[in-house]
Ligand code: FES
């Protein structure tokens with residue numbers, strides 16, 4: 001890849017081609033439970049734009065530009081009203097469409113002027129779904145918000161984890177179509193972190209990549225798995241354009257700007273049959289640290305933290321003009337080609353891959369899911385314990401470091417885990 005192409009695929013600001021492509025999709029930007037009675041306003045930077053996300057006193061979410069239209073004060077220090085957000089400097093107020101609805105001094109002195117009607121700030125549509133706050137920053141009309149099937153599975157304990165990663169979004173997303181790294185980064189490296197003399201884990205023998213309506217799929221054959229294993233017959237999904245779907249969870253890589261990415265993950269754990277029916281009242285959201293304060297180095301103990309190390313290690317914006325692709329990278333090449341196809345579709349005035357316009361097609365969308373049977377139908381506690389992957393989840397949260405104890409406790413209650421020994425978070429998870 002030459003430098004010009006690397007710039008084309010990584011720049012996300014307003015007016016850039018890739019920024020335009022990504023803006024044509026709904027993006028998860030926060031967990032709804034991050035907003036409580038007192039925590040109602042949050043500054044947020046998305047695709048190079050400084051914005052403010054708020055929940056007003058009626059419970060409506062709004063996403064507006066950071067600067068007040070009046071004299072540019074920071075609206076993230078404003079306060080919410082029954083309808084919308086008010087600037088703390090002179091009290092101008094805006095509703096969720098960005099329309100100025102109150103200009104207290106001007107309204108008092110010359111109410112007939114209706115000056116406020118002429119003032120509107122940038123605002124983007126926001127929706128709540130599956131406990132996530134979603135935003136759409138693209139041209140209107142907005143497409144449908146995809147309702148993935150896993151969001152509707154019952155009897156599950158769900159949690160949302162948010163972290164800011166200091167590198168470009170594309171190197172994070174390329175990780176979603178990279179099966180071989182599991183063997184090295186998550187298995188062999190994890191084992192060696194625990195025991196420097198440990199044996200390597202099972203090898204990949206074959207990988208395959210396919211394209212489907214909502215993304216790409218990778219499949220793997222590993223020497224320890226039978227040929228009819230679902231990792232080979234079904235595989236995992238590089239969900240278009242910036243998500244990784246692994247059967248029991250989603251990982252979105254939402255661009256903050258060219259050099260930062262919001263990692264937003266949504267996890268579903270099916271409770272054992274003995275615990276059914278289980279209804280979760282609300283989905284907890286927590287922020288995962290990425291740096292170990294004791295050493296100043298990246299945390300390396302959990303699956304996603306290990307990925308963060310790979311992504312950030314590639315540089316703020318990976319220089320693809322200096323890489324040497326191997327045979328395991330065919331999926332990466334497919335991903336990049338698809339991005340080019342999408343850019344051309346937009347130039348022709350068409351929707352890029354994965355954009356859904358028909359509301360009836362946006363509901364309960366199934367995705368290839370190698371673990372679908374267990375996640376949809378459940379299993380006994382003993383059955384989960386014996387499961388190759390899910391058994392480990394009963395002992396600790398394996399995906400990201402920093403889970404608050406309160407969330408682990410809620411999970412244990414939901415799963416019917418009694419007297420679980422707390423495993424220290426700084427122990428490497430060996431898989
Ligand atoms: S700067 Fe916001 S009301 Fe004056």
Ligand SMILES: [Fe+2]
Pocket residue numbers: 175181182185186303307
């Ligand atoms: Fe990974």
